[in-house]
Amino acid sequence: MLGRPIEAVHFTPPEYAKPRPPALLFGAMHGDEPVAQLILERLADELVERPPGRDTWIVPCLNPDGIIAGTRNNANDVDLNRNFASSSWGTQRRPGYNPGAAAEDQPETQAIVELIERIGAHRLIAVHATYRMVNWDGKGEQLATEMAERCGYPVEHDMGYPCPGSFGTKYGVERDLEVITFESPYVMAEEAGWLECRTAFRWCVDLPA
Ligand SMILES: [Zn+2]
Numbered sequence: 630m631l632g633r634p635i636e637a638v639h640f641t642p643p644e645y646a647k648p649r650p651p652a653l654l655f656g657a658m659h660g661d662e663p664v665a666q667l668i669l670e671r672l673a674d675e676l677v678e679r680p681p682g683r684d685t686w687i688v689p690c691l692n693p694d695g696i697i698a699g700t701r702n703n704a705n706d707v708d709l710n711r712n713f714a715s716s717s718w719g720t721q722r723r724p725g726y727n728p729g730a731a732a733e734d735q736p737e738t739q740a741i742v743e744l745i746e747r748i749g750a751h752r753l754i755a756v757h758a759t760y761r762m763v764n765w766d767g768k769g770e771q772l773a774t775e776m777a778e779r780c781g782y783p784v785e786h787d788m789g790y791p792c793p794g795s796f797g798t799k800y801g802v803e804r805d806l807e808v809i810t811f812e813s814p815y816v817m818a819e820e821a822g823w824l825e826c827r828t829a830f831r832w833c834v835d836l837p838a
Contacts, residue, residue, distance in 0.1 A: 634693070636690070638673050638688075640686075642685075651684035652750065653687075653752070653753050656668065657692050657696055658755060659710065660695015660700045661701045662758035664758045664815065664822060665689075666689045668756060669756060672687060672827075673687050675831070686744065686750065691740070692709060710755075711795060712729045712732065713738060713796050715793065715794055715798040717794060717798055718732040719732065719793065751806050751807055753807065754833060757811065762777075763785070764811075765784070765808065766800070767797075767801030768807040772833060776832055776833055777829070779826075779832055780825060813826060
């Protein structure tokens with residue numbers, strides 16, 4: 630909205646990798662969760678050296694205006710995780726959870742929606758902060774369990790509150806894709822937050838299904 634670019638990085642697997650559906654990981658949908666961006670930048674650094682086992686797209690920061698301002702919402706004061714065109718969009722308004730004037734009217738939402746359609750991603754990982762848990766929707770249960778085993782976080786299916794217009798509702802509940810909402814740790818000294826969940830992230834871009 631303020632003209633800052635949203636950057637995506639694309640990694641391709643080695644030629645000998647068997648075909649697997651593409652993965653898309655994105656972070657900092659909420660601008661007050663900069664650790665999500667840091668973790669995905671670390672993952673991208675690693676994938677330069679060691680390519681993933683599947684086509685992998687990484688968007689470290691979906692909400693650059695929010696990151697600069699330190700706000701959960703974007704520059705239009707919309708919570709992007711309530712702006713997706715699920716059937717439940719806009720049905721509930723709590724203070725601070727502005728869903729936008731219309732479903733998917735925000736440029737950040739449009740950017741990720743268009744990328745998902747263009748690349749045909751079925752494995753969708755939204756990185757948030759900082760509850761240390763792995764939430765899933767749609768077909769994401771097995772992957773959530775596998776990632777959780779590798780970082781020691783609990784698996785959660787129900788966030789405990791309704792999320793109308795959320796990413797997980799649209800792509801997991803309604804489109805039945807493999808959707809993970811990964812809640813990262815706090816920013817910690819000496820990269821500990823990244824190292825804690827590194828194996829889980831390698832797993833989701835490398836291995837099966
Ligand atoms: Zn969040």
